[in-house]
Amino acid sequence: NHGADAVVQALAWAATGALTVFARGRALAAIVPIATAAAFTVGECLRSIGVVGIPFAQLGYTQADTPFVVFAAYCGTYGVTFLLCALGAYVADALARRTIRPLAVCLAVVALAWVVCWLAWPARRAAFATIPVAAVQGDIVQSLKWQPGSLQLAVARYAGMTDTVAARRPKLVVWPETVITERGIGLNGDPVLETRFAQQARRMRATIIAGSIATHGGDFYNSLFFFTPGKPVREYDKRQLVPYAENFPAAQYLRWLPFVGTLNGGFSNGTDDGVYETSAGLRVAPLICWES
Numbered sequence: 001n002h003g004a005d006a007v008v009q010a011l012a013w014a015a016t017g018a019l020t021v022f023a024r025g026r027a028l029a030a031i032v033p034i035a036t037a038a039a040f041t042v043g044e045c046l047r048s049i050g051v052v053g054i055p056f057a058q059l060g061y062t063q064a065d066t067p068f069v070v071f072a073a074y075c076g077t078y079g080v081t082f083l084l085c086a087l088g089a090y091v092a093d094a095l096a097r098r099t100i101r102p103l104a105v106c107l108a109v110v111a112l113a114w115v116v117c118w119l120a121w122p123a124r125r126a127a128f129a130t131i132p133v134a135a136v137q138g139d140i141v142q143s144l145k146w147q148p149g150s151l152q153l154a155v156a157r158y159a160g161m162t163d164t165v166a167a168r169r170p171k172l173v174v175w176p177e178t179v180i181t182e183r184g185i186g187l188n189g190d191p192v193l194e195t196r197f198a199q200q201a202r203r204m205r206a207t208i209i210a211g212s213i214a215t216h217g218g219d220f221y222n223s224l225f226f227f228t229p230g231k232p233v234r235e236y237d238k239r240q241l242v243p244y245a246e247n248f249p250a251a252q253y254l255r256w257l258p259f260v261g262t263l264n265g266g267f268s269n270g271t272d273d274g275v276y277e278t279s280a281g282l283r284v285a286p287l288i289c290w291e292s
Contacts, residue, residue, distance in 0.1 A: 008054060008243065008244075009047070012047030012054065013047070015043060016039075016043025016044060016046075019040075020036050020040045020043065023038065023039035029097075032089070033086055033106070034086060034089075037082050037083075037085035037086035037088075037089050038082065040081070041081050044059065044078065044081055045078055051243065051249040052243045054243075055240065055292070058078075058081060060078060060079070060080035061077060063084070070117040070121045071083060071113070071117055073122065073123065074117055086106065087107075090102055131171050131280045131281070131282065132168060132171055133174065135174050136165065136173060136175050137176060138161060138175075138179060140157065145179075145181060151180065151182060154179050154180055155193065158175055159197075159200060162204070166203070169204075169205075169206075170206050171205075171278070172206060172278050172279065172280040172282070173201075173204070173206055173207065173209070175208070175211055177211040177222065178212060179210070180211065181212070182212055182213050185215060186212070186220070187225055188216075194225075194227075194233055198227045198233060200227075201227040201279075202230075205229055205279060206229075206279050206280075207227065207228040207229075208227040209226055209227075209284075209286070211223070211225075214235055214237060219268040220266055220268060222237070222241070223237045223270075224236045224288065226278070226284075231277065234274075236272075236288075237270025237271070238270050238288040238290075239270040240290050240291040241265075241267055241269055242265075246267040247267050247268070247269070273285070274286060
């Protein structure tokens with residue numbers, strides 16, 4: 001599946017490069033850097049969405065720990081990608097045309113915009129984090145994860161480790177993706193296990209977020225379950241699946257190909273955004289793996 005994803009990503013990068021070259025060749029000389037930056041940004045966006053979308057390795061994410069992060073609050077990741085590409089394109093333009101004026105104007109505009117965004121940046125005045133959160137990693141290897149008996153192992157290990165961290169009084173406890181391997185009926189079809197996790201969350205006075213499988217109408221979903229004291233169990237179903245691993249796009253037309261079955265995890269796409277209340281007083285909008 002990694003090979004198939006690599007091929008898809010390579011084709012997406014090639015298309016992005018071709019679009020960038022096309023824009024550069026058609027734009028007026030004065031706006032070539034802007035046109036190429038816009039073309040690259042559009043290509044990055046298109047490769048990140050859809051049934052074969054690969055949202056990893058976006059250029060804007062590389063600036064999470066740099067001063068450019070202030071722009072993300074106002075123009076998002078793609079806006080940061082555009083700014084980086086524009087700066088790089090203006091540098092290349094200055095070298096190619098041996099003129100520094102367009103680059104100087106670009107730098108002045110970006111600097112002024114940065115000052116404005118910094119002064120208005122909400123995170124600059126945000127209080128330091130004070131909510132205790134526990135991330136539990138049971139370290140069950142993938143080769144054992146779906147084997148017979150793995151469900152009992154996962155439940156015992158994650159419930160036990162969560163009881164261990166209870167002494168630190170976390171308000172939010174997070175378990176990894178699909179660690180509760182309820183493949184047949186799904187966690188939503190196992191009221192006994194749901195009740196067990198809900199009671200554990202109640203004892204801890206904390207929200208437990210557990211990665212598991214959900215089933216609805218015969219379809220399987222890669223899901224997160226929210227166990228919050230005093231509230232019904234909530235479920236978020238992953239929307240952006242890993243192509244050729246969790247599902248096989250257009251499999252109905254390609255069944256004649258070898259290995260279609262082994263490259264298809266049989267999951268269905270979730271359809272709903274989710275924002276959930278927690279015991280921490282935070283509203284959480286979850287992302288699962290590929291969606292991030």
